[in-house]
Amino acid sequence: MTRNLNKTYDPTGFEKRIYEEWETEGCFRAEIDEDRKPYTIVMPPPNITGQLHMGHALDQTLQDVLIRWRRLQGYCALWLPGTDHASIATEVRVADELLAREGKTKEEIGREAFLERVRAWKELYGGRITEQQRRLGNSCDWERERFTMDEGCNKAVVEFFVRLYEKGLIYRGKRMINWCPVCGTSLSDAEVEHEDIAGNYWYIHYPSADGGKGIVVATSRPETMFGDVAVAVRSDDERYKDLIGKDVILPIAGRKIPVIADPYPDPKKGTGAVKITPAHDPNDYEVGRRHGLPEIVCMNFDARMTDEAGQYSGMDRFECRDAWVKALDEGGYLVKTERVSIPVGRCYRCDATVEPMLSNQWFVRMETLAQPAIAVAKDGRLSHVPERFEKIYLHWLEDIRDWCISRQLWWGHRIPAYYCETCGEITVAREKPHTCSACGGGAFRQDEDVLDTWFSSALWPFSTLGWPEKTPDLSYFYPTSVLVTAYEIIFFWVVRMVFSGLECMGECPFEHVFIHGLVRDSSGRKMSKSLDNGVDPIQVIDTYGADALRFMLVNGSSPDSDMRYSEDKMESSRNFANKLWNAARFVIMNSDDETGSEDDFAPDEAALRPEDRWILLKVNEAVAEITRNMEKFELSLALQKTCELIRDAYCDWYIEMVKERLYGEDEDLKRAARSVLVAVLSDLLRLLHPYMPFITEEIWGCLGKDGRLIADRWPSYDEGMRERYAEDSAKIETAMGIIRAVRNIRAEAEAPPARKLTVTVVADDAAQADIIESTAGHIERLANVSSIVALVSGASETRTKIPEEAMTAVVSGAEIYVPLDDLLDFAAERERLAREKEKLEGEIKRLSAKLANEGFVSKAPQAVVAKEREKLAKAEDNFAKVAARAEAIRDK
């Protein structure tokens, strides 16, 4: 049974229905099947706070294309979805809401009450994004959906933490860390974004304690002066040699601090003398440690000054800076101010300026963990697509510092460390301990902090498959096949998954990292909330359909660069869908009896006509190329080829050629044409399905096929076809050349389109003439020609039969004459011939020069030289023909 299609493509009419059918029929489910190879992708989990944006749409479309393609190829394809608890982002969001609605801070309602609200919030909004993903057409296995804070992931996180701790790879200590005063938490290095801003170097005079001339230091952060404990210079710096060991006075504050010698200062930067503030600068911290200097904290975690800042105590850091500079200036200590660009670190979540602060935190020791992760990239067990990202990956790992994993937040995995209430001893354990191993006490307090969100994301490729349990899923689906993600996320996530996977599983969590760019707006700007230039994928789907969106995203994306969104692109994508829709309508309307349950058709070789072989061969060759492209992750190229095949080969040529038979009376001819139409369309649908799953499935259903397209098979390449079909295929190509030439002549001469033309063709030889005769039907029909006469070049009667006054064209293997009686325009013909001559002259000149070149003839491969010779001969031949024609009608 077939269903008829509506005249116009309307995706809203079927996308939702089809998705529901797939889901209820279990089409996305990956059942372990030892007879088949697994193909696994774990989805980068979107934040529960998130709405689906264009970045997700691109990321997930690429994954769905790969999954659907491999599923068609017969792999046991698992795409595992999930969401991320997004510690900071969610906590900030819920806290903001609490403040806005009830005027309370999270501290005021307390930890448990706050977490209760976050959980409620998650229940309410956490599922929203997964509904949006369904609109996109994601064929992920929803029954395996996970959440980074569900029971299993939680267990994995604790297990990983304890194991690393037991191996000495996790430690707690007071270190210089990045602190976000607005979010109120520490950050890892990856979470700090660097930016150059316009700032100042303030040159400040520190007077000498013994009445000497003192020393001038430059600083961009004068408010940290209250934490100064020394001024450092290089021991070999002639300017300051005499001061080493002496004291200088901290201006206004009046505190005495020593001038010390240290290799850290760079004599070329600033004044060559550096103020040392160990509690507020990572370099100074190191210097301070080397010299046993005190660490004076002059700024609190809320970025307000401490009592060390005297009268500025309690003041905001930047207000203090202004006031303090003013005071220094008035006191005569400010030597000069220099406008410079200053690099600052910003919090990746809230954009606040990060402060280096001394704080007790938990860290992962990275050196030993990084080594295997470096090795897998170098020895090829992990490959980056495109390749150049490997360098970025390696550079980060080779330069890595310890990872600060504790966060002063509430929403997240709480650190499994317990402090004895009696003696303070730390116990790290899977469960809360009963007795303290140090003092035997029984009362414990769990660490207040939670873990960095990325600590749990790092385990995603195996925690979602059951780790630390040895589940069947884990052994079958791990390691996964490919990780698809934006380049932004390499450091946060990819690197950490690799070393965690190697540590826990002994195997790299994925074979390939497929990296794509960002989706920007139509003028190339990053889509952002502040610019309000974001485009909502759901609205785009409502307007154009999910297939059109997916088409646009893949077609426009090359792996390593950003792409732009535009309405124009959406329209042309939708138009393509409409084109396919109508082609399918045509096939269905004409093939009522032929479609149905039997698998495609059994082509009766003998019944095939040249155009049938031409299109079958065309598709066959394309299958090989497209498959190769997809294996190399060249999805956009593969899609372009599929698209070209559908639009150009199938719609514009094959369907037009086949109409002759369909509208004729001969039932046998009709049947063959119909079966090829359906067979080719079926393969085209298979090729396009990964990219445009809805429309292809809908058409598939209307063809009355057994089963779903999603569960069908990828077309296979027939190696012998080229040899079998090449001859017929070439006939069609010849006819196409003639059709194009006649159309061109008609347009040039501005002949009335409805007017039938008579065409005389002079073929190079008898065989060619036969070919042209045999395809005369196509030429007549597609070029609107009433009769065609094929002559053989050089044959005795040929000369007499060539129309005296005609427009001509030269195609491969033949000359074409259209009598001017049909066209009535000599001037146009002369002009056209002149242009043709000029073009051929240029080509002859170029080719002759090339062949006259000794070097070329002797050094280039013989095949290339022969090809060029052939081209030249043909061009010269054509030129002679054109010149003769031009001469013949010179005076008409």
Added chain:
RNA sequence: GGGGGCAUAGCUCAGCCGGUUAGAUCGCUUGCUCGACAAGCAAGAGGCCACUGGUUCGAAUCCAGUUGUCCCCACCA
């Protein structure tokens, strides 16, 4: 301070492991309601492939440099 990408038709982009007459979409021009499709069809205009050198018989393609542009990394005197 270090590293990388990009520069091709009016726009957005392909092509780039060397050898075609350098392609596509949108836009533009002309013509066309002919029994799938005007969300269409046919024909056409439009490019010193950023610049300068080099390698080569041959460069949009490989190499070096220049300019412009975007990005990433970097403990910020």
